[in-house]
Amino acid sequence: MKYIKGFDGLRAVSIIFVLLTHLGLSRFFADGTFLKTNYNLISGSTGVMIFFTISGFLITLLLLNEKNTFQKIHIKHFFIRRFLRLLPPLLLFYSIVFGLMLFGYLPENYIALGISFFYLYNFVPLKYYVSELGHTWSLAMEEQFYLIWPFLLRFIKKIKSVVYIIIALSALCILVKVFYRDPIILSGKTYFLFDYFFPNRWFIPACLPIMLGALSAILLFKKKVFIKNIFFNKKWPLAFALVLFCMQLCIAYKPFILIETAQPIAVCVFLLWIYFNQQSKIVSVLEYKPIAFIGKISYGLYVYQGLFLRTGPGGSLEIQKFPLNIILVFVVAIISYYFVEKPILQLKRRFKPH
Numbered sequence: 001m002k003y004i005k006g007f008d009g010l011r012a013v014s015i016i017f018v019l020l021t022h023l024g025l026s027r028f029f030a031d032g033t034f035l036k037t038n039y040n041l042i043s044g045s046t047g048v049m050i051f052f053t054i055s056g057f058l059i060t061l062l063l064l065n066e067k068n069t070f071q072k073i074h075i076k077h078f079f080i081r082r083f084l085r086l087l088p089p090l091l092l093f094y095s096i097v098f099g100l101m102l103f104g105y106l107p108e109n110y111i112a113l114g115i116s117f118f119y120l121y122n123f124v125p126l127k128y129y130v131s132e133l134g135h136t137w138s139l140a141m142e143e144q145f146y147l148i149w150p151f152l153l154r155f156i157k158k159i160k161s162v163v164y165i166i167i168a169l170s171a172l173c174i175l176v177k178v179f180y181r182d183p184i185i186l187s188g189k190t191y192f193l194f195d196y197f198f199p200n201r202w203f204i205p206a207c208l209p210i211m212l213g214a215l216s217a218i219l220l221f222k223k224k225v226f227i228k229n230i231f232f233n234k235k236w237p238l239a240f241a242l243v244l245f246c247m248q249l250c251i252a253y254k255p256f257i258l259i260e261t262a263q264p265i266a267v268c269v270f271l272l273w274i275y276f277n278q279q280s281k282i283v284s285v286l287e288y289k290p291i292a293f294i295g296k297i298s299y300g301l302y303v304y305q306g307l308f309l310r311t312g313p314g315g316s317l318e319i320q321k322f323p324l325n326i327i328l329v330f331v332v333a334i335i336s337y338y339f340v341e342k343p344i345l346q347l348k349r350r351f352k353p354h
Helices: 007-023 044-070 075-102 110-117 136-155 159-179 208-222 224-231 236-245 256-276 281-286 289-296 298-308 324-351
Strands: 184-186 189-191
Touching: 007 044, 007 256, 007 281, 007 289, 007 298, 007 324, 044 136, 044 208, 044 256, 075 110, 075 136, 075 298, 075 324, 136 159, 136 208, 136 298, 159 208, 159 256, 208 224, 208 256, 224 256, 236 256, 256 281, 281 289, 289 298, 298 324
Parallel strands: none
Antiparallel strands: 184 189
């Protein structure tokens, strides 16, 4: 699969949303104002949603192309490629956090570190939540997707069956989102999941954007000519995506489930539009070198920002205070990209489909 122009720019937008949120941007908006009420349009959660949608789209398209070309998916090589891409910065991050805990700069919570290390932090109980590790919930989500998806695409022969699974999982995600805030009554006592966990981060319902991205990839793979006729050199899909993404501005009552479903669909539409309009001005803007570069180092930015920005401002360490914190995020991510990630990624080429 060739490089798709514009996707690095989207990753840049996503990570900027995350960084601004963790820097505490929303604190500067007064309650009840337009910006405060609609902040989630540019929030870190929205940034993660965009990452998830892109991931579902690209991974699914990659695996389908591999299966179509070589009549199989080499699962072992897939995991090697993923680990070579994702593990090196993460291991460095965990080593630093472990060292800070060991020497008393961070509260000792090795159980939390273990939960995060084994890609389970989206299920972490609140009592083991550590702000410096909070962002690893989304990395856990991605890894859980990787553990399921290549097997499903390899061993299910009919792509229509995969589509049915995606639809069922998406419907289940929506159903869970509708009810997970409701009280649970056991033995006469009332409990709320959010008092003990982050149920919105469990694989279901959090995989909804990934599933929608995967569905978009399948539509592209199976109906490429049809999809191209809809998107190529057309402006209306952009307008449609914009309306979906900004739906909360168009309605007085803001049902969160409607918004959380509409936004990843909007991103899917935009991804397909980018795919078929590689020479457009919008793609040129997304490919502007500084923007694209931020997209290229976005994984490192995301991993290391947990240490410096935590999941919000207010860290006790000097390295967690503004503006040093945001400077260090970029410095460490750039060093990691050139001296850790790029050299190791050379090995990744040995495990490409062949």
